[in-house]
Amino acid sequence: MTVPFAGVPLADHGRLYALLHDAGFTDLWTSEVAGTDAFTPLTIGAITTPKMRLGTAVAPVFTRGPGLLAMTAASLAETAPGRFVLGIGASSPVVVGDWNAVPFTEPFKRSRDMLRFLRPALAGETVDQEFDTFAVRRFRLERPPATPPPILLAALRPAMLRLAAAEADGTILNWLAATDVPKVVKTLGDTPAGFEIAARIFMCPTDDADHARAVGRRMITSYLTVPAYAEFHRWLGNSDLLDPVWSAWQAGDRRGALAAVPDELVDALVIHGTPHQCKEQIMRYVEAGVTTPVMAPLPTPELTAGGVEALYTLIGELSAPSSVEKG
Structure with a gap:
């Protein structure tokens, strides 16, 4: 289920999450546009539901620096061990540029670079590398999660879909019909066992x-x-x-x-x-x-x-x- 629900205060969502859990729903997924951020509603879910998976769909790769995004993801992964899925994506020029004052340039490269940074960072490794769209100097999480979260990459067209298939643990789809899914799956090509295809x-x-x-x-x-x-x-x-x-x-x-x-x-x-x-x-x-x-x-x-x-x-x-x- 996509959360939070419109018109319901965040403080009242614990009861709704419990109801979703009891009704058999397995996951809570957020987005990040101009309402709540992607992580706070999931933190409520981590505390109020003992089993539900928690996913961001998506956390934009431009609006947080690499270290901050890693810290935020690690904190939620520590709060809900083994239950958090980090979904990242390029977002849009409006969200990134108009609302967050960050240049929306080279979204494919930025997404690829963030994916390649997050993988070792969330595993607790020191990252000291110059990527195409940013450079990180000797960053290491002080509290790396015991279970690093899977990373899903939001993708729309072939290049990003192929990147997700090659380097991420899954992909996140949006705004497509059920009849469009086979074309996307074919474009993904061979994917590893357990590769996740999420769709809002x-x-x-x-x-x-x-x-x-x-x-x-x-x-x-x-x-x-x-x-x-x-x-x-x-x-x-x-x-x-x-x-x-x-x-x-x-x-x-x-x-x-x-x-x-x-x-x-x-x-x-x-x-x-x-x-x-x-x-x-x-x-x-x-x-x-x-x-x-x-x-x-x-x-x-x-x-x-x-x-x-x-x-x-x-x-x-x-x-x-x-x-x-x-x-």
């Missing part, structure tokens, strides 16, 4: 299709107009569906871009329906090769009206076996 799956659990598509259109115009995601969808073969959206967006016509998003694309990228229908659609990602499907619930009329109690109900409904699993 946006889910609007309501049978009000008009509402779900309205939410989906807003998200698609916000995300898929970002250059990295636009290139990703060109690579996936979605140019015909998205060209009118991109053209309107570039012309400054935000309403036109919103209206140009076809239902076909929304339904593929933002699953919706009853909780059981959503779960069956999530299982298609698993059947296609995703090993860790990460649900990301979006606002619905039911959740808005029902508040936290409606969220409790949703968690229970999502934990019940779907017809696919029963079959």
Whole structure:
């Protein structure tokens, strides 16, 4: 499950995490954009749940220095021994440059360099090396974790996917349909045993299709107009569906871009329906090769009206076996 939940104070998340655990959810995964940081909600999970895995998806490689990112990851790995997964990624020019005043340059090299720094650093080794995008002089963690966390690399296109397959313990996918997963898996090529393929799956659990598509259109115009995601969808073969959206967006016509998003694309990228229908659609990602499907619930009329109690109900409904699993 993607956490934290919107509209619920962080201080109240311990009860929600316990409920997720009791309902059979295995993992808590965070993101880092402009809400909470990626690590604090997981620290709450480390303390309040004894078994759940905790993952960042993702911690940007630009917004923390190498040493600070290693220290932060090591601290959470020490707090939840053997249960923490460090997901890193390039993020975007807006998050990195506009909001954090860091130049967003050479994202592939920065991601590769951070991955190559973190591996020995989290193992407790001294790192004294000049990388292409930064240099580190005799850094060594004072508290290296007894169990270094696996490192997953967020990837969209072939070069980053191949880097993940070659040097990371897994990859993190985002904004793709279940039918896109085989192309990604093929591009990864041969991967070592235990290689993890995590995917964040946006889910609007309501049978009000008009509402779900309205939410989906807003998200698609916000995300898929970002250059990295636009290139990703060109690579996936979605140019015909998205060209009118991109053209309107570039012309400054935000309403036109919103209206140009076809239902076909929304339904593929933002699953919706009853909780059981959503779960069956999530299982298609698993059947296609995703090993860790990460649900990301979006606002619905039911959740808005029902508040936290409606969220409790949703968690229970999502934990019940779907017809696919029963079959």
